[in-house]
Amino acid sequence: RRFNTGAMSYGSISREQHECLAVAMNRLHGRSNSGEGGEDPARETPRANGDSARSAIKQVASGRFGVTSRYLVSATEIQIKMAQGAKPGEGGHLPGKKVYPWIAEVRQSTPGVSLISPPPHHDIYSIEDLAELIFDLKCANPGARVSVKLCALAGVGTIATGVAKGGADKILVSGHNGGTGAAPRDSIYHAGIPFEIGLAETQQTLLRNGLRSRVVLETDGKLMSGRDVAMAALLGAEEFGFATMPLIACGCLMQRDCQRDTCPAGVATQDCRLRARFSGRPEHVVNFMTFVAEELREIMASLGFRTVDEMVGRADCLVQVPVAGEASWKANCLDLSDLLAPGVCEFGRQIAGADAPRFLPEMAADLELGRTLDATLLVPYTERARAHLEPIHLRADIDNVNRCVGTMLGSRVTAAHPDGLPEGSVTVDCEGSAGQSFGAFLPAGVTLNVAGDANDYFGKGLSGGVLSVRPADGATYKFDENVIVGNVALYGATGGRAFVNGLAGQRFCVRNSGATVVVEGVGAHGCEYMTGGTVVVLGEVGPNFAAGMSGGVAYVYDRFGTLARRCNRELVNLEEPGEKDLELVRSLVEEHVRRTASPRGIKLLYQFNEARHSFVKVIPRDYERVLGLMAEAEAAGASREAALERAFDVMREG
Structure with missing residues (x-):
């Protein structure tokens, strides 16, 4: 129930892949993220076998493609994408040759014409503007949670503080790993920082400002195993996003040519001939997530935790281990003390062990x-x-x-x-x-x-x-x-x-x-x-x-x-x-x-x-x-x- 898929837009990946992920996450009682670009309303209707292909998380990005009243009302959670960890400061781009008629219909655009999401939201130029959008979305679907996606960068904790004060229910800190294969190569290799750094800063800053109990923290950025989930939880995350590994479970070959519409596995393409090669099934994703959960349970047992809530924010359970080998001298020069430091509350008192605060439903913001x-x-x-x-x-x-x-x-x-x-x-x-x-x-x-x-x-x-x-x-x-x-x-x-x-x-x-x-x-x-x-x-x-x-x-x-x-x-x-x-x-x-x-x-x-x-x-x-x-x-x-x-x-x- 704490597992979500990362945002993969309707258009970036094939319809079969998108629906496969949604069905799998709904079977697991997790949540699938629509990504930006809208979603076919036909997916709101359950299938004959009881499966649902509806994405529980509907994303609102700067392009606002397909963001209609129906799109928002069908959501369990609405996510405002402020930035993407794999390419911070950049907007999205769907090449014209991938804007097929059915993609254009959902995005209400023109087939064959490239679509650009600008880097900024045109209605957000301050934290107050973000708070207004949160209020708008709460009114558009009072029963849905509203989350805000930030990327892991220096100073993300300060921004997260403003987001929490603005009334968001959840904050997602996205790391530089993973992300779309269509991101510019300079961004893939040289932009962003690991989710661990951004998550630790966000956790510590929210604690220092007395806001940690008001919001849920989520992280993503190439989480691939139960061990990754355990580390994220100990650093403060309560929910976890997966994207790369579910795609691989469905057949992705990591070719990283997603933007060219030539995916040989039928994953990141709209070409009908290539889509016919798609062999993924919801069972593949369910099996992968089950294995991740089993590994996480083993790690929790070894640490003495009975629930995930008990391990949230327990950075005291993490220690820096020297790396063996002469070639690892550079890694051993890293000082992770700030990353693993105990939290400090707004009164200056150190918070460690079982006292680590986490989200409490009764402390959530009331927007009246x-x-x-x-x-x-x-x-x-x-x-x-x-x-x-x-x-x-x-x-x-x-x-x-x-x-x-x-x-x-x-x-x-x-x-x-x-x-x-x-x-x-x-x-x-x-x-x-x-x-x-x-x-x-x-x-x-x-x-x-x-x-x-x-x-x-x-x-x-x-x-x-x-x-x-x-x-x-x-x-x-x-x-x-x-x-x-x-x-x-x-x-x-x-x-x-x-x-x-x-x-x-x-x-x-x-x-x-x-x-x-x-x-x-x-x-x-x-x-x-x-x-x-x-x-x-x-x-x-x-x-x-x-x-x-x-x-x-x-x-x-x-x-x-x-x-x-x-x-x-x-x-x-x-x-x-x-x-x-x-x-x-x-x-x-x-x-x-x-x-x-x-x-x-x-x-x-x-x-x-x-x-x-x-x-x-x-x-x-x-x-x-x-x-x-x-x-x-x-x-x-x-x-x-x-x-x-x-x-x-x-x-x-x-």
């Missing part, structure tokens, strides 16, 4: 979810409507202390109706200043309207719902010249619609992969890393617009001709929109006016015959090529699925 607006108003008042599909319309006064409004309501909707409700089932009109993460992960069927303004992270992870924001009645400022939603709005949105009567801050619609949005102006880095969806901007954009954009379309009302110098044109083209494009833009502006009474929108509709000439279409080159290839195939009589396959084959061949 029961006092949120959702828990006290929205969830109780919409219960009948959700159960009997009766439309309901509510009104609520809000203030900026009301964070994540609608998120907990959305989780209840998704739990009962995984695909959401019919549009308009639940409508809430809010007046005032919306706090952070208003409408985060909102599913289909829920509509939230704000008369006032909204803080940062508006519509984060929007998953099918409808959002709108407009100035309060009686506002005297110019709507289209003032910021009405904060930074990082609609980050990682996967579906739904949003309408903003006013300007948005920086990093608007970063990593949007499916939402349709209308806004009247954006700050710097708008539509960055976007992979899908439609964005209509009825005003000026800030510098670095569309940087890293690989999918979706943006239409910008470029009245003053500034887009060309503010747009990052490395991956995109600026084109004149066609008639179908303009029809779409006009229909979206009309809906924008209906929902927000936008003066600028009304003016544009009256002058549309003239204004249409000032719209510019921003579209990624590879995305446009895929759309063209699909159109050709469909014109020749192919189905959409066949056309998508054909377009991918062409993109893969270059």
Whole structure:
């Protein structure tokens, strides 16, 4: 029950390998980690023999690929990946030739087009921001644990202290060994440090700050035997992650060419011919984990421990042993005294032996979810409507202390109706200043309207719902010249619609992969890393617009001709929109006016015959090529699925 698999994303390894690991860990009552990249919803349904291929741990990484309300609600544990031990400071990269149609569907991206996860989370620039994301995810699934993955580096203990204070349930310290075979070789050989060093520092720092009993500690980094698990436990870990050895148990040959899609064992590939060679079975992983547990029991017995809890943090049971042989003189120069030092509590007293603190459930952080607006108003008042599909319309006064409004309501909707409700089932009109993460992960069927303004992270992870924001009645400022939603709005949105009567801050619609949005102006880095969806901007954009954009379309009302110098044109083209494009833009502006009474929108509709000439279409080159290839195939009589396959084959061949 303390064993987890390491994060292996849906896309990096084959579907058969991914499901094999999930089934094995569920049989063991351990937990399989989805990795970043989403997960096929079909895996939520148990198999005929009772096995489940659902990954209990769902990962939330910087790319936010496939992070929907359904994805989060199906989790037993949600893991925020801040860094990876094998390549600290670097993001993920899935080459275009491995983005097969079924991978693109789950990640809501374009087949054949490379996917990049940036090194930072765009909604995390401080410990306070991390605490906000923890709160968001707790609201998105109140029954799940939230863990934070850190890499073993000097100073990780200080960061872990902030994570514990931010309300996380678990901290994972990841070592430099193991990790993806697709990591750059310089990172594999020269970056990161062993998990033992990072784990010991984290354990000692949490003890010193009186926080060790508030969080569970986990570690990974090429744990391969019961002895490795015993050492990790004695240094402070309570849970243990495995990745390399389960892959080897399933047939991995350690070829370390995972990024090339040529794995001869069918483990790290999406190629159908190579996947047919996969011979792994859940029984292989179960047997390996059983042997590890048996070896761990033998070591525990030799040390006099009856349970793993008794040995957590007992660094006094570890001693440095001299290495024999003349060639080992360098190893004997190592001083491990700091690594094996007894813990010191916040009062300066040394903690050794059986007094070593460990996680206590009663000491876990209380984020007071029961006092949120959702828990006290929205969830109780919409219960009948959700159960009997009766439309309901509510009104609520809000203030900026009301964070994540609608998120907990959305989780209840998704739990009962995984695909959401019919549009308009639940409508809430809010007046005032919306706090952070208003409408985060909102599913289909829920509509939230704000008369006032909204803080940062508006519509984060929007998953099918409808959002709108407009100035309060009686506002005297110019709507289209003032910021009405904060930074990082609609980050990682996967579906739904949003309408903003006013300007948005920086990093608007970063990593949007499916939402349709209308806004009247954006700050710097708008539509960055976007992979899908439609964005209509009825005003000026800030510098670095569309940087890293690989999918979706943006239409910008470029009245003053500034887009060309503010747009990052490395991956995109600026084109004149066609008639179908303009029809779409006009229909979206009309809906924008209906929902927000936008003066600028009304003016544009009256002058549309003239204004249409000032719209510019921003579209990624590879995305446009895929759309063209699909159109050709469909014109020749192919189905959409066949056309998508054909377009991918062409993109893969270059």
